Amino acid sequence: MKFQKIISALFLTVAFSMLTHAQLQLNGAGATFPYVIYSKWFDEYKKETGVQFNYQSIGSGGGIKQVIEGTVDFGASDGPMTDQQLADAQKKQGTTILHIPTVMGADVVCYNVSGISKGLNLDGETLSNIFLGKIIKWNDGRIKKLNPKINLPNKSIVVAHRSDGSGTTFIFTDYLTKVSKEWETKVGKGTSVNWPVGLGGKGNEGVAGLVKQMDGAIGYVELAYAVQNKIHYAAMKNKSGNFVEAEFASVSAAAEGASKNMPEDLRVSITDADGKDAYPISGFTWLLVYQNMKNEAKANALVKFLKWSMKKGQTYASGLYYAPLPKAVVKMCEKKIDLITANGKKIK
Amino acid sequence: MQANTKQTEHKRNIFLKKIFGSQNFGDLIFERLTLLFAVFVFLLVILMGYEMYIGSKISIEKFGWSFLTNSVWDPVQEIYGALPIIYGTVVSSFLALILSVPLSIGIAIFLSELSPGWLEKPLSFLVELLAGIPSVVYGLWGIFVLVPWIRNDVEPFLSERLGFLPFFRGAPYGFGMLAAVLILSIMVLPIVASISRDILKSVPQSQREAALALGATRWQSTKIVLKDARSGIFGATMLGLGRAVGETMAVTMVIGNRALISPSLFDPAYTMASVIANEFSEATSDMYLSALIQLALVLFVITIFINAFAKLLVWSMERKLGTR
Numbered sequence: 322m323k324f325q326k327i328i329s330a331l332f333l334t335v336a337f338s339m340l341t342h343a344q345l346q347l348n349g350a351g352a353t354f355p356y357v358i359y360s361k362w363f364d365e366y367k368k369e370t371g372v373q374f375n376y377q378s379i380g381s382g383g384g385i386k387q388v389i390e391g392t393v394d395f396g397a398s399d400g401p402m403t404d405q406q407l408a409d410a411q412k413k414q415g416t417t418i419l420h421i422p423t424v425m426g427a428d429v430v431c432y433n434v435s436g437i438s439k440g441l442n443l444d445g446e447t448l449s450n451i452f453l454g455k456i457i458k459w460n461d462g463r464i465k466k467l468n469p470k471i472n473l474p475n476k477s478i479v480v481a482h483r484s485d486g487s488g489t490t491f492i493f494t495d496y497l498t499k500v501s502k503e504w505e506t507k508v509g510k511g512t513s514v515n516w517p518v519g520l521g522g523k524g525n526e527g528v529a530g531l532v533k534q535m536d537g538a539i540g541y542v543e544l545a546y547a548v549q550n551k552i553h554y555a556a557m558k559n560k561s562g563n564f565v566e567a568e569f570a571s572v573s574a575a576a577e578g579a580s581k582n583m584p585e586d587l588r589v590s591i592t593d594a595d596g597k598d599a600y601p602i603s604g605f606t607w608l609l610v611y612q613n614m615k616n617e618a619k620a621n622a623l624v625k626f627l628k629w630s631m632k633k634g635q636t637y638a639s640g641l642y643y644a645p646l647p648k649a650v651v652k653m654c655e656k657k658i659d660l661i662t663a664n665g666k667k668i669k
Numbered sequence: 670m671q672a673n674t675k676q677t678e679h680k681r682n683i684f685l686k687k688i689f690g691s692q693n694f695g696d697l698i699f700e701r702l703t704l705l706f707a708v709f710v711f712l713l714v715i716l717m718g719y720e721m722y723i724g725s726k727i728s729i730e731k732f733g734w735s736f737l738t739n740s741v742w743d744p745v746q747e748i749y750g751a752l753p754i755i756y757g758t759v760v761s762s763f764l765a766l767i768l769s770v771p772l773s774i775g776i777a778i779f780l781s782e783l784s785p786g787w788l789e790k791p792l793s794f795l796v797e798l799l800a801g802i803p804s805v806v807y808g809l810w811g812i813f814v815l816v817p818w819i820r821n822d823v824e825p826f827l828s829e830r831l832g833f834l835p836f837f838r839g840a841p842y843g844f845g846m847l848a849a850v851l852i853l854s855i856m857v858l859p860i861v862a863s864i865s866r867d868i869l870k871s872v873p874q875s876q877r878e879a880a881l882a883l884g885a886t887r888w889q890s891t892k893i894v895l896k897d898a899r900s901g902i903f904g905a906t907m908l909g910l911g912r913a914v915g916e917t918m919a920v921t922m923v924i925g926n927r928a929l930i931s932p933s934l935f936d937p938a939y940t941m942a943s944v945i946a947n948e949f950s951e952a953t954s955d956m957y958l959s960a961l962i963q964l965a966l967v968l969f970v971i972t973i974f975i976n977a978f979a980k981l982l983v984w985s986m987e988r989k990l991g992t993r
Contacts, residue, residue, distance in 0.1 A: 380950030486951025521926025
C-alpha cells in the first residue's frame with residue numbers, strides 16, 4: 322500500500338514537472354539584492370498563472386550585460402544603466418530598454434562603539450569625512466556637535482566597507498557624492514570604488530562581521546540585513562534637516578519626495594531626497610525590459626506579470642524587508658509597462 | 670643510421686608479434702588516442718591563455734606595462750594599476766611559505782624517517798585530511814578564531830616587543846596581511862608535508878643502510894637522505910606556493926581587502942584572486958571587465974611559471990635517482 326502511494330506520488334511529480342516544462346518560461350538575470358522578493362514573486366505568480374520564471378542572481382553588472390547581449394528576456398539592476406549602455410543595447414537589440422522600479426531598499430550606517438548602544442546621529446558631511454579618513458576619532462568635535470547627549474569616547478574610528486562590487490555600495494557612494502564635493506572629486510560613485518581608508522568585507526555579512534568584531538568600527542549594510550540581524554544603526558540627517566531612522570516608511574517617503582520631479586525614463590537616484598520624513602540613503606531596484614519584444618507570448622506574460630507586481634506584488638514587500646513603492650511611483654511604472662509592445666503591436 | 674632504425678623497428682615488430690600474435694592495430698589506436706588526450710590538455714592551457722589575452726586586450730592596449738607598475742585601482746575613474754595587488758599576492762604567499770616549509774619538512778622527516786609504523790599511518794592521514802578541508806571553512810575559522818586572537822594577543826605582543834621594526838606597526842585590526850599569511854601557511858602545510866614525505870620515502874633504503882653501516886648517527890643518515898631529496902622537496906614547496914598564490918576565499922575573508930603596499934604586516938592588503946572574485950560580478954564597463962581579465966592573465970602566467978618550475982625540479986630529481 323505504502324509502496325503504491327510512493328510510486329503514484331513519483332508519477333505525479335514527474336507528470337507535473339513535464340507539464341510545467343511545457344509551460345512558458347521567461348529567463349532573467351541580474352541583481353542579487355532583490356533576489357529574495359523576486360523569487361517570492363515568481364513563485365506566487367507561477368502558482369496563480371503557471372508562467373514560469375527562471376531568474377539568476379548573478380549581479381547587476383551581469384544582468385546589464387545580458388540585457389545588452391539579448392540572452393535574457395529581462396534583466397535586473399540596482400543601479401540604472403548608463404547612457405552608453407542604453408545606446409549599446411539599442412544598437413544590438415534594436416529596441417529601447419525600459420527601467421521599471423520594483424521595490425526599494427536602503428543602506429544603514431552601523432557602528433560598534435562600546436558604551437553607545439543606540440541613538441547615534443550623523444549627517445552626510447560628517448559621514449563623508451569619516452569615510453574620507455578626515456575624522457579619525459569618535460570624540461571629534463564634528464560628531465560631538467550632532468550628538469550632544471552622548472558621551473563619545475576617545476577611540477579610533479575603523480571604517481568598514483564592501484570589498485565585492487555591489488548595488489549597496491552604489492547607493493552609499495551615490496549619497497556621499499551628493500552631499501560632499503570632496504567625495505565627488507576624490508572618490509566618486511560606483512559599485513566598487515577606490516576607498517581612501519578602511520577594511521573591506523565580502524558581502525553584508527562580511528561588513529557586519531568587521532563592525533561587530535572591532536570596537537570603534539563603522540560601516541554600511543543593507544537595511545533588510547540590519548533588521549533581520551538586529552544591528553543598531555545611526556539616524557541620518559536628511560535634506561530638510563531632520564534626523565531620520567531607516568524604516569520602510571521613511572524609505573518610501575524618499576521615493577515620494579523624488580517622484581515629484583521624476584525623469585521620464587525613471588532612471589533616478591533617490592538618495593538625499595526631498596521630504597521631511599525621507600531617509601537619505603535609499604534607492605530603487607529596477608527590472609530592465611525591452612520596449613519591443615520579439616516573442617508575443619513572452620511579451621504578454623511579462624506585461625501581465627509586471628502589472629501584477631505593481632499591485633499584489635507590492636504587498637509582499639515589507640514582509641521580506643523591502644520598502645514598497647509609493648502610489649505615485651506605481652502609477653508612473655504602470656504607464657511605462659503599457660509602452661511594451663510585441664513586434665510593434667500593442668499588448669492588451 | 671637509417672639501417673639502424675629499420676633494424677630496431679624490425680625488432681619491435683617481432684616483439685609485438687610475440688605478444689599479440691600479430692601486429693596489433695588496436696595498440697596503435699590506443700597510443701594515438703592517449704596522445705590526443707595529452708595534447709588536449711596542452712591545447713586547453715593555450716586556449717585559456719589566448720582567451721584571457723583577447724578578453725583583456727583593451728586594457729592591455731590602454732595601460733600596457735603601467736598595469737603592472739601603477740598602484741591605483743580605481744573602477745570609478747577607470748584607472749587600473751595592479752601593483753599593490755600583485756604585491757599582496759606575492760608577499761602573502763612567500764611569507765606563508767617561509768612559515769610553513771620548515772614545519773612541513775619537519776613533519777615529513779618524522780613521518781618518513783623516525784615515526785614508528787603504528788603512528789605513521791594515522792598521522793599521514795591527518796596531514797592529508799588538512800588538505801581536504803574546503804577553503805571557505807578555513808576562512809570562517811579565520812574570521813571567528815584566528816583574527817580575534819591576532820587582534821587581542823598576537824599584534825599587541827608583536828608591536829610591544831618588536832615595534833621598532835617597520836613590519837609590526839600600526840593599529841591592530843586583526844584583519845590584514847598577518848592573518849592572511851597565517852591562514853595560508855596552514856593551508857600550504859599539508860601539501861608540502863605530504864609530498865615531501867613521499868619524496869623522502871622514495872630515496873632508496875640502501876642509502877640509509879649504507880650510512881648507518883658506516884657508523885653514521887640517525888641525524889647524519891637523515892642529512893644524507895635530505896640531500897638526495899632536496900630538489901624534490903623544493904618542487905613540493907613550489908606546488909605549495911602555487912596553492913598559496915591561487916587561494917581566494919579564505920584569504921579574502923581575513924586580509925582586509927585593500928589595495929595597499931605597506932611594510933607593516935598589520936595593515937590590510939589584497940590579492941589578485943580575491944580582487945577577481947570580489948569585483949567580477951558587478952563589473953559593468955568593458956574596460957573594468959578587461960582589467961579584471963588581465964589580472965587573471967597575470968595570475969595565470971605566474972601560476973604556470975611556478976608549476977612548470979616545480980615539475981621540472983621534481984622530474985630532474987627523479988632522473989638523477991634513476992628509474993624505479
